[in-house]
Amino acid sequence: xxxxxxxxxxxxxxxxxxxxxxxxxxxxxxxxxxxxxxxxxxxxxxxxxxxxxxxxxxxxxxxxxxxxxxxxxxxxxxxxxxxxxxxxxxxxxxxxxxxxxxxxxxxxxxxxxxxxxxxxxxxxxxxxxxxxxxxxxxxxxxxxxxxxxxxxxxxxxxxxxxxxxxxxxxxxxxxxxxxxxxxxxxxxxxxxxxxxxxxxxxxxxxxxxxxxxxxxxxxxxxxxxxxxxxxxxxxxxxxxxxxxxxxxxxxxxxxxxxxxxxxxxxxxxxxxxxxxxxxxxxxxxxxxxxxxxxxxxxxxxxxxxxxxxxxxxxxxxxxxxxxxxxxxxxxxxxxxxxxxxxxxxxxxxxxxxxxxxxxxxxxxxxxxxxxxxxxxxxxx
Numbered sequence: 001x002x003x004x005x006x007x008x009x010x011x012x013x014x015x016x017x018x019x020x021x022x023x024x025x026x027x028x029x030x031x032x033x034x035x036x037x038x039x040x041x042x043x044x045x046x047x048x049x050x051x052x053x054x055x056x057x058x059x060x061x062x063x064x065x066x067x068x069x070x071x072x073x074x075x076x077x078x079x080x081x082x083x084x085x086x087x088x089x090x091x092x093x094x095x096x097x098x099x100x101x102x103x104x105x106x107x108x109x110x111x112x113x114x115x116x117x118x119x120x121x122x123x124x125x126x127x128x129x130x131x132x133x134x135x136x137x138x139x140x141x142x143x144x145x146x147x148x149x150x151x152x153x154x155x156x157x158x159x160x161x162x163x164x165x166x167x168x169x170x171x172x173x174x175x176x177x178x179x180x181x182x183x184x185x186x187x188x189x190x191x192x193x194x195x196x197x198x199x200x201x202x203x204x205x206x207x208x209x210x211x212x213x214x215x216x217x218x219x220x221x222x223x224x225x226x227x228x229x230x231x232x233x234x235x236x237x238x239x240x241x242x243x244x245x246x247x248x249x250x251x252x253x254x255x256x257x258x259x260x261x262x263x264x265x266x267x268x269x270x271x272x273x274x275x276x277x278x279x280x281x282x283x284x285x286x287x288x289x290x291x292x293x294x295x296x297x298x299x300x301x302x303x304x305x306x307x308x309x310x311x312x313x314x315x316x317x318x319x320x321x322x323x324x325x326x327x328x329x330x331x332x333x334x335x336x337x338x339x340x341x342x343x344x345x346x347x348x349x350x351x352x353x354x355x356x357x358x359x360x361x362x363x364x365x366x367x368x369x370x371x372x373x374x375x376x377x378x379x380x
Contacts, residue, residue, distance in 0.1 A: 022253050023182075023213040023220030024172050026109040026136045031070055031082050033302035033318035037290025038262025039276020041245030044192065044203035044231035049084040049320060052103050052142040054227060055205040056166030057190035059086040059101040060144035063331055068300075068320035077112025077133070086142070088326045093145035096335030099164065103142040110135050114177060131178045142168035142188070146332070159197045166190040166205075172222065174213055184211035186222050204228045224252040229260075241266045262288070270294045274304070290316075298322050 032050025035042035042051070046058020049068040065087030072080040086103035093100040111134040118126040144166030152159045168188035175181050190205035205227045212219035229247030243264040250257040262276030272292035290304030300320035 021220070022223040022251070024136060024138075024174055024222055026080070026107065026138065027172070027208050028223050028225070028251070029072070029080060029109075030306075031084075031107070032068075033070060033290055033304040033316040034264070034274070034292060035304075036288055036306055036316050037274030037276060037292075037302070037304035038243070038245055038260075038264055039247075039278050039288045040260040041229055041231070041247040041262040041276060043205060043227045043229035043245075043247050043249075044201045045243060045245055046190075046192065046203060049086040049103065049105070050082070050318070051086065052084075052105065052140060052166070052168050052188065052190075053207075055190040055192055055203045056103070056142040056168040056188050057144050057164040057192040057205070058166070058203065059103050059142060060099045060146055060164040060166065060192070061194065062086055062088055062101050063328055064088070064322045064325040066320055066322050068318055070316060070318040073315050073317070079110045081108045082106070087324065088331055091145075092333065092335040093147075095145065095147045097146040097148060098332045098334055099144075099146035099162070101144050103140075103144075103168075105138075105140045107136070107138040107140075109137075116177075132175070134174070134176045136175075137173045138170055140168055140170040140188075142166060144190075157197075159195050161193060161195045164192045164194070166192075170208075172211065172213065174215075176215060180215040182213040182215045184213055184222070186211040199233045201231045201233070202229070203231070221253050223254065226250045226252065237269065239268065241269075264292075266292070266294075269297065278306075 030036045030040045031053040032042070032048065034048060035050055035054060038045075040054075042054040044055070046052070046055040047061045049066040050070065051058035065085070067085045068083075070082040070084070082105060084103065084105035086101060089100045089102055091100045092098050110132065113130050114133040116129045116131060118128070120126045144164055146162055147165050148163040150161040150163070152161060166189070170186050170188070171183070172186060173181070173183040187209045188205065188207045189209070190203065192201060192203040194201040207225045207227065208222040209224055210222075212221050214220075227247060227249040229245055231243060231245040233241065233243045235241040245262050247260040248257065249260070258281050259279040260276065261279070262274065264272060264274045266272040270293065272294075274290040274292070276288040278286060278288065286307035288304060288306045290302065293301045298321060300318075300322060302318040302320070304316040306314060
C-alpha cells in the first residue's frame with residue numbers, strides 16, 4: 001500500500017496523540033436549520049425535533065409530534081443527513097408532573113473518497129483503488145419530562161416557572177478508509193426552566209459524556225460539551241412572535257469555549273426570518289442567517305446558511321412534518337394522588353342512620369335573562 005494511504009489512514013488515527021483533539025467531530029456539527037439560523041443559540045429553546053442535540057430537556061415543551069429531515073449541502077466532499085423524531089407521550093412521568101416526551105434520531109456522515117495506489121518493487125504503479133475516506137453513524141434516544149412547578153408573585157403579578165429535565169443515550173460508530181472501525185456509547189443530560197408568563201427561559205446541558213473511540217491502539221475521547229444559555233420569547237403569536245437567545249459552550253478535552261447569539265421573527269405563524277452570530281470560533285466564526293415557512297402548521301421548511309470555513313459555507317435544509325397535536329391542558333395533566341378507600345359495604349353501612357332524612361323543598365324557577373333588543377341570539 002502506498003505511503004499516501006498509510007498517511008491518510010494513520011494520520012486520522014494518530015490524531016489522538018494531540019490531547020486537544022477529540023474523536024467523532026460530527027458530534028460538534030450544529031444540527032437543525034432553525035437552530036443554525038439563530039447562530040446555534042438554542043440551549044434554552046430546543047423545542048423541535050433537533051432540540052436534543054443542544055438540550056434534551058427542551059422536547060418536553062412540544063405539544064405535537066414532529067418528524068424532521070435535515071440535509072447539509074455545500075460542505076466540500078462531506079455529506080450529512082439527520083433524521084429525527086420527537087413528540088409527547090400520554091404518561092404523567094416519573095415525577096407525576098406531566099409534559100413527558102420521547103425522541104429518537106439517526107445522524108449519517110460521509111467524508112468523501114480517497115485514492116489508494118499500490119506500487120511495484122521498481123516503483124511503477126501496480127493498481128489504484130478509490131475508497132470511502134470515512135463515515136459516521138450516530139443513533140440517539142431521548143426522554144424528557146416536567147419535574148416541578150414554582151409559583152412566584154411579584155408586585156401583584158403571578159408567574160409560574162416550569163422545570164424540565166431530559167436524558168439521552170447515543171451509539172456512535174465510525175469508520176476510516178473502510179479499514180479502521182470503532183464504536184462506543186455516550187450519554188446526554190439537560191435542564192430547562194421556563195416561565196410562560198414572563199417569556200424567559202434558561203437551559204443547561206452536558207453532551208457526549210463518556211465513551212472513547214479506539215481505532216487501533218490509542219482511544220480518542222468524544223467531544224464532551226457543556227452548554228448554557230438564556231432565551232426570551234414574546235409578541236402576539238397570531239400576528240408576530242420573537243425569540244432571542246444567547247448561548248455559551250465549552251468543549252472539555254479541547255479546552256475551547258464559544259459564544260453564540262441569535263434572533264428569530266415570525267409573522268402570522270407562517271413566515272420567519274433568523275439571524276445569528278458565532279463568536280470565538282477560529283474555524284467557523286461568523287454570521288448565520290436563515291428563514292422558515294409554515295404551511296397550515298403541519299409542514300415546516302427551514303433553511304440556514306453559515307459563513308464558516310470548516311463546512312465551506314454550508315447550506316442546511318430541514319423539512320419537518322408535524323402531526324397529532326396535544327392540548328397544553330392535557331400535556332400538563334398530573335398524576336392523581338392515591339387515596340385508600342374502604343370497601344363498598346363499609347361505606348354504605350349505616351348510611352341512613354348517620355344522615356338525617358331531608359324533605360323535598362321546591363326550588364324556585366329560573367327566570368330567563370332578557371337579551372338586549374337588536375342583538376342576534378347566537379352571540380350568547
